[in-house]
Amino acid sequence: MVIKSPQDFGAGILFILFGAIGLWVGSDLNFGTARNMGPGYFPIIICGLIMLIGLIVAGKSLAIEGPAIERIQFRPILFILMAIAAFGLFIEDIGAIIASILLIMFAAYARKDVNLIETVVFAVGTAAFVVIIFVYALGQPMPVWWGR
Amino acid sequence: MEVFDHLATGFMAAGTLQNLFFCLIGTVLGTLIGVLPGIGPIPALAILLPITFGLDPLSSLIMLAGIYYGAQYGGSTTSILVNMPGEASSVVTCIEGHQMARKGRAGAALAIAALGSFFAGCVGTVFIAAFGPPLASIAQQFNSPDYFALMLLGLVMAIVLAHGSVLKAVAMVLIGLLLGLVGTDTNTGLTRYTFGLSGLWEGIDFLPLVLGLFGIVEIIRNLENPPPPRETISTRMRDLWPNKQEIKESIPAALRGTMLGSILGILPGGGAVLASFASYTLEKKITKTPRKFGHGAVEGVAGPESANNAAAQTSFIPLLTLGIPSNPIMAIMMGAMIIQGIQPGAAVMTTRPDLFWGMVASMWIGNLMLVVINLPMIGIWVKLLSVPYRLLYPAILLFCAIGVYSTSTEPFMMVLMIVFTVFGYVLFKLGCEPAPMVLGFILGPLMEENLRRSLVISRGDPMIFINRPISATLLVATVLMLCLIILPQFRRTREEAFQEE
DSSP states (O other): OOOOOOHHHHHHHHHHHHHHHHHHHHGSSOOOTTTOTTTTTTHHHHHHHHHHHHHHHHHHHSSSOOOOOOOOOHHHHHHHHHHHHHHHHHHHHHHHEEEEEEEHHHHHSSSSSSSSSHHHHHHHHHHHHIIIIIIIIIIIOOOSSTTT | OOOHHHHHHHHHHTTSSHHHHEEEEEEHHHHHHHHHHTOOOOHHHHGGGGGGGTSSSHHHHHHHHHHHHHHHHHHHHHHHHHSOOOOOGHHHHHHHHHHHIIIIIHHHHHHHHHHHHHHHHHHHHHHHHHHHHHHHHHHTOOOOOHHHHHHHHHHHHHHHSSSHHHHHHHHHHHHHHHHOOEEETTTTTTTEEEEGGGGGTTOOOOOHIIIIIIIIIHHHHHHHHHHOOOOOOOOGGGGOOHHHHHHHHHHHHHHHHHHHHHHHHTTTTTTTHHHHHHHHHHHHHHHHHHGTSSSSOTTHHHHHHHHHHHHHHHTHHHHHSSSOOHHHHHHHHHHHHTTTTTTOHHHHHHOOHHHHHHHHHHHHHHHHHHIITTTTHHHHHHHHTTHHHHHHHEEEHHHHHHHHHHHOOHHHHHHHHHHHHHHHHHHHHHHOOOOOHHHHHHHHHHHHHHHHHHHHTTTTTTTHHSSSHHHHHHHHHHHHHHHHHHHHHHHHHHHHHHTTT
């Protein structure tokens, strides 16, 4: 078996998996009849269709040439995800200022060659700006510092 | 004239100082985000969505509409000056507009684009005012089978117009439908696909989904493949005026573009992208000087720019009268309306006339503001392009995070956003375009409900969809579209159209 279009092959497998998980998780939902659709009727039809398309896409990828999957670069996505996670973890307890600074610092390191001083200055400035806009001007409920 | 009474109500509602202010903020912010490279209207709306939630419904919708036009407008500015389309609907503007700019006619191209858009915007507003009420009364004859058929047609159109592989677009729509079903089943009260997480009982939250899929994945994409630096063409205020020849050539093109765009905008699946491509093709076909195309033909700027703005306006019609979004951007607008507690549909016009007509009026006001405020400020917008991306993206990311947190302080929403970022990243690597998914996501619960009702009425007989004239017509149109996709000749044209991007 030769995969001629890796991108399509991957997409096909993803669709099949998605449909299969949908069928498996939805298997305890009552299917019902056309006249009296159960909660499982529509989702199960959709999952079946997703799997069907997945099979066709994966099948075609064995026959027709297509683009390769681009190499995954771990640095950008990992740092961006860590930045969001840090914000989510800290906003509640130590407030918007520190959480925003942390987010920007993590995000900045998603690139190489970071200028530390510039980043710190930018992070502090942006955090202050954002808190002024969102908390004071727009009145969004958000703790600014800890203990509040 | 009833239309004028209605419009007067609208201008009263939209003309308050507060609403004018939010309209202004919306258009400026929209332009700001739209000018930034690689950010089209979908991510722009997604990123700015949270800041509108604190407002009352009318102000928030006015601001959102402003953001949408602003983003559209910002997109054409970058197309002309930097040859970098901010969004799909200004791809064709790039072709002719940037050529004009290279010949020293950048100012004229910008002015023609802006004035053409403004004219189209005015016509679009009148279009909505004139056709909204009659369409709403037709909508009252719509029954469940008709709604189901209409949504099916809309989804098929979205597939036809999506980039890349048709099959993948079908799968994306289906996945969107399934994601839309997560949560409590309205009919039985049972929870579905919640994996035991209480945060999913009310369904997947809209904001983390769109921000993850569009806002954040966009950032990661740009970090992986930094866009190449392009030459920026500077322009001065006094160069803004087009010469007589240019005016003479652009007026008929703008008129044709406006008509074409207004009509295409109403169709299910239609919208700015389709309109601008169609208009460009039309101008190329009927021109007496085909050799000028590709070398800065004025008609190629005036036509498509008018068409995309007219369509951007009239694509609100299906949303406001039938409650059905015709394209992914309208799906986001609908999501925003639902978050505000408004169920879009014909009922809005009678129960909240101030809301409906206020929004229509604000579209016109927004268009006027774009011309008056933005044209003289083009220099500032272009300067924005010189803000380094290394500073821009952390700020955008922070905006997304704060936006999600401030609408729901649940930590679970951050987790959802991370999940959808990863999902969007996988889709990007596998060459799947996520835009049709949003449409499916919004339509999922509506389609299920209307299918269920139809089959209850007919006692399980699927013939109900064929026996009703409205749904039968819509289904025939759906089948025709499907045949079109399969036809090899059309397939080639479709591929070529997207090649030009």
